[in-house]
Amino acid sequence: MGGAAVAVVAAVAVGAGVAAVVLTPARPAALASPEAIESVLVATQSFDDRRSVTVGFALGSGASLTSPGDGMITSFACTRGAALVSGESALSLDGRPVLTLATAVPLWRDLTTKDRGDDVTALQRELARLGEPVTVDGVLGRETLDAMERRFRSIGDAPPPEPAATAPDDATPDARDVVLASRILWSPSPTVVVDDCAVSTGATTTAGEPLATLGAGLSAVAVEQMPGDLVPGERALVVDGEALPVDADGTVTDAGALATIASSSSVREATLGEATTFTATLDLVEPVEIAVVPPSAVVGVDGATGCVVADGAPERVDIVGSQLGQTLVRFAEGAAIPAAVAVAPPETMSCG
Numbered sequence: 001m002g003g004a005a006v007a008v009v010a011a012v013a014v015g016a017g018v019a020a021v022v023l024t025p026a027r028p029a030a031l032a033s034p035e036a037i038e039s040v041l042v043a044t045q046s047f048d049d050r051r052s053v054t055v056g057f058a059l060g061s062g063a064s065l066t067s068p069g070d071g072m073i074t075s076f077a078c079t080r081g082a083a084l085v086s087g088e089s090a091l092s093l094d095g096r097p098v099l100t101l102a103t104a105v106p107l108w109r110d111l112t113t114k115d116r117g118d119d120v121t122a123l124q125r126e127l128a129r130l131g132e133p134v135t136v137d138g139v140l141g142r143e144t145l146d147a148m149e150r151r152f153r154s155i156g157d158a159p160p161p162e163p164a165a166t167a168p169d170d171a172t173p174d175a176r177d178v179v180l181a182s183r184i185l186w187s188p189s190p191t192v193v194v195d196d197c198a199v200s201t202g203a204t205t206t207a208g209e210p211l212a213t214l215g216a217g218l219s220a221v222a223v224e225q226m227p228g229d230l231v232p233g234e235r236a237l238v239v240d241g242e243a244l245p246v247d248a249d250g251t252v253t254d255a256g257a258l259a260t261i262a263s264s265s266s267v268r269e270a271t272l273g274e275a276t277t278f279t280a281t282l283d284l285v286e287p288v289e290i291a292v293v294p295p296s297a298v299v300g301v302d303g304a305t306g307c308v309v310a311d312g313a314p315e316r317v318d319i320v321g322s323q324l325g326q327t328l329v330r331f332a333e334g335a336a337i338p339a340a341v342a343v344a345p346p347e348t349m350s351c352g
Contacts, residue, residue: 037343038342038343039340039341039342039343040293040294040297040340040341040343041339041340042291042292042293042337042338042339042340042341043291043292044289044290044291044292044337045289045290045292045328046287046288046289046290047231047284047287047288047289047290047320047321047328047330048283048284048287049230049231049233049282049283049284049287049288049320049321050238050281050282050283051227051230051281051282051283052279052280052281053223053224053225053226053227053237053250053279053280053281053282054223054224054225054277054278054279055221055222055223055224055237055239055277055278055279055280056220056221056222056223056224056276056277057218057220057221057222057261057267057270057276057277057278058218058219058220058221058276059216059217059218059219059271059276060216060217060218060219062195062213062214062215062216062217063188063192063213063214063217064198064210064211064212064213064214065084065185065186065187065192065210065211065212065213065214066186066207066208066209066210066211067093067205067206067207067208067209067210067211068093068098068107068181068182068183068184068185068186068207069093069098069181069182069183069207070093070182070205070206070207071093071094071204071205072093072094072202072203072204072205073091073092073093073199073200073201073202073203073204073205074092074093074094074095074201075091075092075097075201076090076091076092076197076199076200076201076211077090077091078090078194078197078199078200078211078212079194079197080194080195080196080197081193081194081268082193082194083191083192083193083194083263084100084187084191084192084193084194085100085190085191086100086101086102086126086130086187086189086190086191087099087100087101087130087151087154088100088155089155089156089185090185091185091211093182093205096157096183097152097155097156097157098183098184098185099151099152099155099157099183099184099185100184100185100187101123101126101184101185101186101187102126102186102187102188102189102190102255103119103122103123103125103126103186104118104122104125105118105119105121105122106119106186107119107123107179107181107184107186108181109181110178110179110180110181110182111123111140111178111179111181112140112177112178112179113140113141113142113145113177114139114140114141115139115140116138116139116140117138118138120138120139120140120144121136121137121138123140123144123148123179124136124137124138124144127144127147127148127151129190129255129256130151132147132150132151133147134147140179145176145177145179148179149176152183182207185211188214188217189217189255189258189259189262190255190256190259191256191259191260191262191263192214192215192217192259192262192263193214193215193262193263194212194213194214194215195212195213195214195215196212196213197211197212198210198211198212198213199211199212215262217258217262218258218261218262218267220251221251221252221257221258221261222249222250222251222252223237223246223250223251223282224250224277226249226250226282227282229304230282231284231288231318231320231330233284233285233286233288234284234285234286235248235282235283235284235285236282236283236284236285237250237252237257237280237281237282238280238281238282238283239260239261239264239266239278239280240264240265240266242260242264243283243285244256244257244260244261245257246282250282266278266279266280288330289337290320290328290329290330291317291328291329291330291331291337291338292326292327292328292329293308293326293327293329293341294325294326294327294343295322295325295326295327296343296344297309297327297341297342297343297344297345298317298319298327298329299345299346299347299348299349300314300347300348300349300350300351301319304318304319304320305317305318305319306319306329306351307345307349307350307351308329308341308342308345309341309342309345309349310338310340310341310342311338314345314349314350314351315331315332315335315338315351316332316351317329317330317331317332318330
């Protein structure tokens with residue numbers, strides 16, 4: 001090949017090389033290898049550890065409401081399924097409201113100043129439960145009498161008249177120093193539900209005559225099986241949206257809570273269906289703050305505990321749940337929740 005031909009071939013080769021350099025497109029930034037993400041920010045949220053539970057109950061026997069005195073019934077809020085509440089009034093005799101009270105011992109006599117007995121103690125305990133500032137000492141004194149006067153005023157009763165001037169030997173007690181049994185409608189529990197009404201407004205009644213039949217009350221209420229992995233803390237049993245106190249073993253012993261459950265739609269529906277259980281939830285009374293992290297951030301999992309790495313150091317956490325592809329963890333009590341954790345620490349890492 002002549003010199004001219006060699007020169008042409010060389011020139012073509014050089015041109016092709018230049019064209020390849022010029023025409024080859026640069027690698028797009030989107031296709032570049034991303035930098036490895038080593039940590040992730042920690043989100044926090046309030047957590048009430050709500051658990052659905054089955055609650056069992058047992059019904060006691062029904063009872064009757066009886067008239068505390070004689071007279072015409074001028075009003076009686078009695079209908080099937082209605083709730084009668086201690087501290088309120090559902091009945092009026094001869095135009096005067098009668099106070100409903102749930103006492104451990106029915107008020108069987110009129111009480112006057114300095115009277116003593118179990119009935120006085122029961123009256124004081126119920127007044128205290130209703131929020132009255134009384135001392136439960138079994139002795140009827142001014143404190144208890146004033147509390148009763150406030151209760152009667154709260155249901156619309158006129159205050160007792162001022163005492164008239166009397167002779168020194170007049171033994172008639174001041175109306176403000178007497179608790180009349182005929183003014184108290186005894187109830188077996190703080191809230192009762194009417195099953196049937198025996199009388200109505202306009203009827204004439206006498207002391208001891210039946211006024212209404214009550215539905216069977218609850219003799220026992222308890223969670224059938226307590227969850228075994230609850231976050232520590234005081235719990236409330238939520239029935240029909242109302243949070244009620246419950247013992248640590250799931251038993252309901254509070255009188256007010258039992259009364260509320262007895263009149264709840266959950267119990268009524270269960271009873272109509274001849275069932276002895278209903279569904280409720282167990283919630284923490286005081287929600288706790290928890291951390292939300294990716295599942296890969298938790299390693300060394302042993303049961304409900306695991307380990308995360310924050311600022312290069314391992315920290316033990318309790319696993320309390322998961323949702324939407326995230327793991328919910330709780331750090332040790334008193335420990336601050338870190339701002340970020342390692343997104344994928346070594347699987348073999350141990351919290352010690």
